[in-house]
Structure formats: C-alpha cells, structure tokens
Amino acid sequence: MNRRLLSVIVALVAVLVLFLLVVWVGGAINENLKLDETALLRFVFVGLGLLIVFVIYLLTRGSGAWDVGTREVVYMAIGAALYAVFSYLFNGTVFAVPSASQVALRPAIAIPMFFGYAFGPTVGFFSGAVGNMFGDALTGFGLSPQWSVGNGLVGMIAGMALLFSDKRKGMNVVLIISAVLAAIATIFWLLNPSLANMMFFAPEEGIFGDATITWFAALSAVIGFVLVLIVRFVFGQNVDVAAAVTWSMLGNLLGIGFAAISDIWINGFSPAVAIVGEFLPAAGPNLIFAAILVPILVAAYAAVQRRAGR
C-alpha cells in the first residue's frame, strides 16, 4: 500500500480513537469532557467524514474513476467555484430562505451532483466540500464544517456511478437503497408529525423556523424519489440521464443524512428532530433539484461532447 496514504489513514483513525477515549474515559473524570453539544464535535465529524471518504477510496481505488489528471484539476476548480457562486446567489438574494444550521433550499446542489457524475468521485467531492466552504466564506459564515463534508459526500457518491464499467449495473440496487432511506425518514415524520420545519423562515408571517412541518415538505423526499423514478424509467434509454439521477439521489440522501445525523450530537437534537426538522426539508427539495436540473445538465454536456468529439 502507498505509504503516504497509509499514514493519512492512520492519522485519521488515531484522531478518532483519541476523541472516543476523551469522551468515554475523560467523561468519567471530568464532567466537561463529555463533549456532547460542544463545537469541537463539528471537527470530529469532519474527520469522521474524511475517514469514510478514504475508506471508500481505498476499497475502490483499483478503478480509474478516482484518477486526477489536468482535466480533473480544472473541473474540480470549476465545480467548486460554480457551487460557491450559486449557493451564494441562491442563499440570500434570489430565494431569501435562510435556515437553521444554514441549510437552505438550494438549486446549487445540482452542481456537485453533475460534476461528480460527469467527472468522477474526486471531482464531485472537491466541488461539494470546497464549494460549500467558499460559499460559506462568501456569506461570512464558516461555522458548520461538517456540512461541507456532507456536501462533498453528495458529489462523491454521485460520481461512484463511474466505478461500474456498465452503468446499468447497480442502478436498481441504488434505487432500492434510496427508497429504503427515504421511507425511513418519512416514517420518522409519520411517527412525529408535529415537529417544526427548521428550514422554513417567513419573517413577514411570524414564522421563524418554528412552524410545524407541512405535509408537502415532509413528503418531499418521497416526491423527489418518485420524480427520480419517473426520470429513470422515462429516460431509461438514455443510460447517462438514468444513472446520473439515481446516483445523485443516493449521494444526496447519504451526504445530507451524514450532516443532519451529526447534528444529533453537535447541536443536541433528538434523532426525530434531526431527521424531520433538518434532513427531510433539506434533502427532500434537493431530490427535486436532482431530478430536474441534473438531467438537463447531463443532456447539455452530452451535446457539448458530441460537438467537440471528446
């Protein structure tokens, strides 16, 4: 194994073990070392997310999908810059929908998904993570690094479609996993229908992220899933569009899920609050963007490729 890679992994594991030790052993010695709901945990989850990325990379690095050449370096930069610019523009100016933990209704999420799918998991991860970081910096916020990693995971998983030489392979498995994830989240809502939608702000109506989640917002994951299903089967002939939407969906569910679930420890939310108040209203609308904007981008890029002969 590559020695450098090994050392990175060892370092990440060591940091993680240290934190776990601090939490378990330290908590017994000093009350303050329990670490729950401390800001430090954000960085622990960043490490955890990076560890997940490294392990996935290790397991699949035989495939050429992770390779980074000149082309990928430039695409990484364009993806990240576009994501930053779009999230800046759509966060505060066009749709004024700020929210808890600074997650908003963001059409920009289509960018890491598309870049991941079109140019590979490395480009996807960089676009999502660095793009989110710079996007946060443009608005002056840099408080939630774990959401950057979550966004990176969205792009990375969307790009994992390239690990399969035949893109049809695995697509149905991805659909089933996504269906299960969307269903679990929706069941959480059915069991706790009266929780607040923390992503929704309407100051002129006196709603500050404390309104009960509407059925539409709560069902948006299911609606998004159905949309993706429709796109997948209506455009079934076009393997690129079908694979792009299904993998983007899985990326979105897992990536945003990672960030929302980490808020259980970071912000001290109960699992139901994290899933119903944060995950559903963030990931659900994202799925709708994935189902509509990603196919348009894939089709437009295919036209460019045909014209340029690449």
Next chain:
Amino acid sequence: MLITWRYRKRKSLIQSFDPRAWIIFYSCFMVSSVLFWDLRFLVPLLVIALVVVFTSGIKWREMYRAWLFIGGFVVFFSLLTFLTGRGGMEFYTEEHLITSLSAPFTIFGWRPTLNITVERTLYALSQLVRVFSLASMTILIPYSLNPAHYGITFHGLGLPDKIAYAMELTMRFIPTLGRDFQLTLDAQRARGYEIEKLRGGLIEQVRKLAPLIVPVTIQAIIGSEDIIDAMDLRAFGIGPRTWLGQLHYRRRDYVLIALAALLFIVSMFLSLFGGYGQLWVPDWALVWGGG
C-alpha cells in the same frame, strides 16, 4: 453582483505576514470563535478582528459592498434569533423575562407577542459578536492575499500540488463565474426571462432556473478547455511542481504561528476543562429579569 477580489499591495498588518502564517492564524481564530458562546471570550476575539480590519489599509470605498452585505446578513440572523429565541434553546433551560411586548392588534386571532428575556438577549448578542468577528476576518482575505501566491500558499500548508492548484483555480474562478452569471442573467432578461417572477408549482419553478444555471455551467466547462490545454502544454502534473513565487517565513511569521497555536490551545483547554464554552449569563443581568 459578486465581490471581486481587489488585491493591492498595501502597507498593513495583515500583509506584513507570510500568507501561510496568516491562513494558520485565521484557521485557529475560526476554531476558537466556534468554540465559545461566552461573551467574555468573544469580545477579545472581536477586538483582534477589529484591529486587523482597521490596520488593513483597505479603503471603505473598496469594500463597503461586502460590509453592507455581510452586516445585513449578520444583523438579520441575530434579529431572527432574538425575536424567536430559536437556536439558543440548547444553551439555557430557563428564561428570565425582562418584559413582554404584545402587539395592539391581532392577525386572524393571533396576537404577535415578543418575550424579551435575559438569555435571548445575551444569546443574540453573542451570536452577533461571534459571526461578525468571523465574517470580518474572512472578508479581508481576498483583499490582502496576493493571487499569485494562492497556489504556493496552499502547497506550503501541506496540500499536494494538484489539490493546491485546484484551490488556487477555485479562488480565481469565483469572481469570473460571478461575472458570467450576471452576464447570463442580463442576457436572459433581455429575452424576457424574469427570475423575480418565477410562476408555477415548485417543479415548474425549478425547471425555470435551468436557463440560468445550464448556460453558466456549460460555458465554464467549454471555456476551461483553453486552461486545460495551457496546463498540458506546460506538462502539468508530470513531476513535482515548482512555483513561480517563493515564500519565506521570517521571525514575525513564526511569532504569529506561535500566537495562533497558543490561542488554539488555550481556547480548547478552557472550553474542555474550564467549561467556559457555554452562554454566559451574569448575575447582574438576571436582576433585570427579576431573578
């Protein structure tokens, strides 16, 4: 319109340091501010930020747009927190009411009521101070980091060549793509596209964003072909990269890094062992609340 990076060589505190040292300091500053909700710690951090801002030598004329945007954003968020008390719930369990304002009217039977409590006020104030000091440190970076040094800075911080170069390109692309977005928006507006009046259901509205997002994205990808060619012609990625600029640490840079490390360790220690990270509610403040 997006903030354009307006780097100039200025005589200032921030530019007298090596950019690597400054990024290290900035990261430690960021982590420290994130660790605290206690005003007693946030105010010194704000003072550091303000010192850096006022010695930055950047004229108000050059950066007022960024300040207005970020100022508006920060005040809006703190006001939201103050009005609702949301977000701070995990930091305090009981609230001490100072006064309760009720609107003299009702909207469909609902009377808007504002409960002003000690905890909410302090929480909103802490949030304002915390985000403002972070934001003001962040805005300064594009104004005071030489674009020619982006790549070598990230490389010097330990990133591999390719990632460092990707970071450099990202920072350079952001203002350009912002301008492209504005051009595309204007071009589509000339054709009768109105982003302010997107009609239809949610799905229809999302679809109507495509004329904006797709041209900008595809144009960026096509335009990158020239950059890729230029990089390939210079054999990018074949061997270890050499950088045009050189950076050398001087004594003051080491001092800055040491200060950054000290700040980091002290904040970590205080928040872990001292238990100082939480919201600070002094006794004298409780007196207002009748507690």
